[in-house]
Amino acid sequence: MRDCRGSTTSCRTHTSAANTSTPPDGPLGKTGANPETLEYVSLPTIEADVQVLPADHPLQSGRTSASPLVTTYQGTRGPVTPIWMMRQAGRSLPEYRALRVGTDMLDACLDPAMASEITLQPVRRHGVDAGIFFSDIVVPIKLAGVDVSIVAGKGPVLPHPVRTALDVAALPELDEKALAPISEAVALTVAALGDTPLIGFAGAPFTLAAYLVEGGPSKDHIAARTMMHSDPKTWQALMRWTASVTGAFLRAQLLAGASAAQLFDSWAGALSLADYTAKVAPASALALSRVHGLQYTAPDAATRTVPIVHFGVGTGELLGAMHDVGADVMGVDWRIPLDVASRRLGGTVPLQGNIDPAFLAAPWPVLEAHVLDVLERGKAAPSHVVNLGHGVPPDADPAVLTRVVSFVHEVAGEAAAAAAPAPTANPAS
Numbered sequence: 001m002r003d004c005r006g007s008t009t010s011c012r013t014h015t016s017a018a019n020t021s022t023p024p025d026g027p028l029g030k031t032g033a034n035p036e037t038l039e040y041v042s043l044p045t046i047e048a049d050v051q052v053l054p055a056d057h058p059l060q061s062g063r064t065s066a067s068p069l070v071t072t073y074q075g076t077r078g079p080v081t082p083i084w085m086m087r088q089a090g091r092s093l094p095e096y097r098a099l100r101v102g103t104d105m106l107d108a109c110l111d112p113a114m115a116s117e118i119t120l121q122p123v124r125r126h127g128v129d130a131g132i133f134f135s136d137i138v139v140p141i142k143l144a145g146v147d148v149s150i151v152a153g154k155g156p157v158l159p160h161p162v163r164t165a166l167d168v169a170a171l172p173e174l175d176e177k178a179l180a181p182i183s184e185a186v187a188l189t190v191a192a193l194g195d196t197p198l199i200g201f202a203g204a205p206f207t208l209a210a211y212l213v214e215g216g217p218s219k220d221h222i223a224a225r226t227m228m229h230s231d232p233k234t235w236q237a238l239m240r241w242t243a244s245v246t247g248a249f250l251r252a253q254l255l256a257g258a259s260a261a262q263l264f265d266s267w268a269g270a271l272s273l274a275d276y277t278a279k280v281a282p283a284s285a286l287a288l289s290r291v292h293g294l295q296y297t298a299p300d301a302a303t304r305t306v307p308i309v310h311f312g313v314g315t316g317e318l319l320g321a322m323h324d325v326g327a328d329v330m331g332v333d334w335r336i337p338l339d340v341a342s343r344r345l346g347g348t349v350p351l352q353g354n355i356d357p358a359f360l361a362a363p364w365p366v367l368e369a370h371v372l373d374v375l376e377r378g379k380a381a382p383s384h385v386v387n388l389g390h391g392v393p394p395d396a397d398p399a400v401l402t403r404v405v406s407f408v409h410e411v412a413g414e415a416a417a418a419a420a421p422a423p424t425a426n427p428a429s
């Protein structure tokens with residue numbers, strides 16, 4: 001949790017202890033990258049883009065600042081263990097499938113009324129503790145003017161992969177006015193959500209760059225990892241571009257009313273720790289610098305920043321490095337138990353996760369035992385928001401998802417009741 005109390009002008013990004021030098025205007029702007037060698041020498045110190053959230057923002061007006069999600073992300077354990085699920089909106093819901101008939105995925109993302117309605121569907125149905133904005137990680141790339149589409153059953157496809165220095169130089173800058181449909185959809189959603197927080201999200205620079213270089217989904221991201229090593233200058237320019245568009249996308253969602261942010265580096269698990277730290281982390285820090293400085297006054301009068309979650313798949317070895325780019329909360333996939341993840345993070349970082357999506361189709365007693373195990377292991381962290389270890393599978397049974405949400409709320413409620421002091425018999429006498 002970053003509490004900017006006492007800070008007059010800025011709240012800086014989290015930086016690594018190794019951060020010693022700050023050469024002016026390196027390849028990532030005012031960062032710690034060495035412009036001579038084009039190698040990152042340390043995590044950058046980047047000045048956050050400071051801005052006080054508008055008075056009617058749900059965090060500033062107090063609608064969501066004391067919600068279970070926000071306070072748990074800030075490290076406080078309350079009587080409710082909040083739960084939401086990645087991909088809670090979308091194909092698992094019949095109401096989504098009905099609404100999407102005849103509308104292309106990216107068109108749906110850019111139709112404010114439709115994106116808002118889809119975001120609200122799982123909140124109404126499941127009673128989750130947050131909405132996740134319905135969009136996609138490639139939306140800001142599309143809004144910048146890059147040719148990208150989402151092919152059903154395959155994922156994002158780019159007919160012109162970005163492979164050379166010229167390709168990178170030709171990438172169009174994102175005109176932030178193009179983000180208007182995103183801001184509009186978020187504003188509509190937040191108005192309907194009341195005191196339930198909305199989470200904004202974006203893809204991290206590496207995961208986006210991997211799509212751009214490969215031209216679509218791939219197993220091992222070998223083309224992207226090859227560019228990283230064989231043409232570091234082009235790689236850095238590409239990472240700078242992706243950091244810029246994705247940072248702007250996330251910032252627009254938060255300014256328009258989202259109460260928390262999640263950065264997805266879904267494919268970072270393909271990287272060694274050394275490559276992640278040297279070639280990727282600085283760009284993720286740069287993207288997050290666009291949202292670190294968004295401040296509000298909390299109910300306890302402290303100046304706080306919007307909570308930021310960082311999530312990746314297969315990133316058990318990278319947890320510390322991914323936290324160091326400036327995350328408040330670490331999302332954990334199903335591969336390592338939460339108590340192990342917490343230990344790796346020094347026991348000080350709020351966690352989110354990590355029900356294995358494979359259990360959703362198991363008989364209820366098997367799923368129930370798994371959820372209880374996740375809740376128990378989550379106690380090792382300062383606080384815990386329940387989620388899946390990755391997205392809801394498209395064929396998941398929505399009734400099972402609702403049951404998991406009620407069960408998590410119930411178990412937490414029972415634990416809180418058991419911990420409360422026993423009521424005194426006949427207090428009047």
Ligand SMILES: O=C(O)CCc1c2[nH]c(c1CC(=O)O)Cc1[nH]c(c(CC(=O)O)c1CCC(=O)O)Cc1[nH]c(c(CC(=O)O)c1CCC(=O)O)Cc1[nH]c(c(CCC(=O)O)c1CC(=O)O)C2
Pocket residue numbers: 085086087088089090091092100105132133134135136137150151152153154155156201207217264266391394
């Ligand atoms: O298969 C994949 O998950 C990756 C490829 C893929 C992406 N968008 C896509 C697809 C095709 C598909 O889902 O079938 C295409 C995509 N994005 C989305 C949907 C809706 C759905 O899953 O039914 C769909 C399927 C659309 C359809 O065919 O109807 C929406 C989406 N993507 C995402 C989010 C954020 C979230 O999960 O909470 C959200 C919105 C929130 C929500 O649905 O509740 C995030 C996303 N999109 C994407 C990635 C990259 C990850 C990866 O490539 O493994 C990631 C990050 C992640 O899930 O780890 C790219």
